[in-house]
Amino acid sequence: MKTLLLTTLSAAVLFVSGQAIGAEKSARDIVEQAELNAYYSGDDGRSAARMIITDNQGREQIRQFTILRKDQEDGGVQDMMVFFSRPADVRDTVFRVVKRINDDDDRWLYLPDLDLVKRISAGDKRTSFVGSHFFYEDVSGRNTALDSYEILSEDDEKYVLKGTPKDPGNVEFSYYEVVIDKEHMLPIESTFYNDSGEAYRKMEVLKIETVQGYPTVTHSRISDLENGGKTEMQFRFMKYNLGLPDSIFSERSLRNPPAEWLQLRD
Numbered sequence: 138m139k140t141l142l143l144t145t146l147s148a149a150v151l152f153v154s155g156q157a158i159g160a161e162k163s164a165r166d167i168v169e170q171a172e173l174n175a176y177y178s179g180d181d182g183r184s185a186a187r188m189i190i191t192d193n194q195g196r197e198q199i200r201q202f203t204i205l206r207k208d209q210e211d212g213g214v215q216d217m218m219v220f221f222s223r224p225a226d227v228r229d230t231v232f233r234v235v236k237r238i239n240d241d242d243d244r245w246l247y248l249p250d251l252d253l254v255k256r257i258s259a260g261d262k263r264t265s266f267v268g269s270h271f272f273y274e275d276v277s278g279r280n281t282a283l284d285s286y287e288i289l290s291e292d293d294e295k296y297v298l299k300g301t302p303k304d305p306g307n308v309e310f311s312y313y314e315v316v317i318d319k320e321h322m323l324p325i326e327s328t329f330y331n332d333s334g335e336a337y338r339k340m341e342v343l344k345i346e347t348v349q350g351y352p353t354v355t356h357s358r359i360s361d362l363e364n365g366g367k368t369e370m371q372f373r374f375m376k377y378n379l380g381l382p383d384s385i386f387s388e389r390s391l392r393n394p395p396a397e398w399l400q401l402r403d
Contacts, residue, residue, distance in 0.1 A: 175354070180378050188371075263309060343357060374401040
């Protein structure tokens with residue numbers, strides 16, 4: 138299933154010189170293909186996931202949850218729900234996303250102890266997701282239209298691209314570099330840089346497996362390069378093309394999870 142993190146893919150750069158548009162088109166094609174492979178494999182999908190959160194003193198916390206995802210169209214609108222099962226302090230918490238293309242994604246968090254559905258504002262999308270080093274935006278992926286891209290280098294195995302936000306006032310990073318593996322056309326590393334040009338956040342793919350013919354990230358890691366600490370994400374029981382009904386992806390499912398579709402099977 139599309140791994141949550143695989144968060145940062147975006148567009149191209151326009152050269153003023155005679156090299157011009159070909160480089161822009163090439164960069165955009167690369168990024169859009171990688172986005173499809175990372176976030177839109179199959180028509181829908183389900184996965185069990187575990188996050189291992191390690192702080193800068195080596196203390197660990199674990200979060201376990203199940204993800205359901207359905208595409209309305211490839212590269213377009215997408216529904217996703219994340220149902221937490223462990224530990225006790227997050228059990229029955231549910232995160233819902235409606236991914237948009239020409240607008241901000243819609244995000245909600247259901248807090249069972251308060252019986253409260255909290256809307257996650259666009260300004261909070263790059264804040265911690267349930268205490269991890271992942272951001273809310275990492276779960277569904279950053280909108281490719283929000284950044285400009287240029288190709289920094291290429292060899293037989295990978296592309297290296299630079300992403301620059303079109304609206305730098307809305308994000309905490311100045312730019313980022315993303316490495317895209319040619320074999321699977323998946324982003325395998327993203328490093329974020331601050332205004333001083335220092336790397337402060339890094340995503341790494343640790344394992345890729347083929348599931349029902351789709352190259353799929355099954356182990357990834359986000360690291361805080363400034364303050365220390367990291368979060369690893371592990372996936373299992375992944376399955377595509379389940380035929381998930383649209384009715385699952387609704388506010389009703391926040392309080393009444395679709396138990397039939399949350400049963401994990403090989």
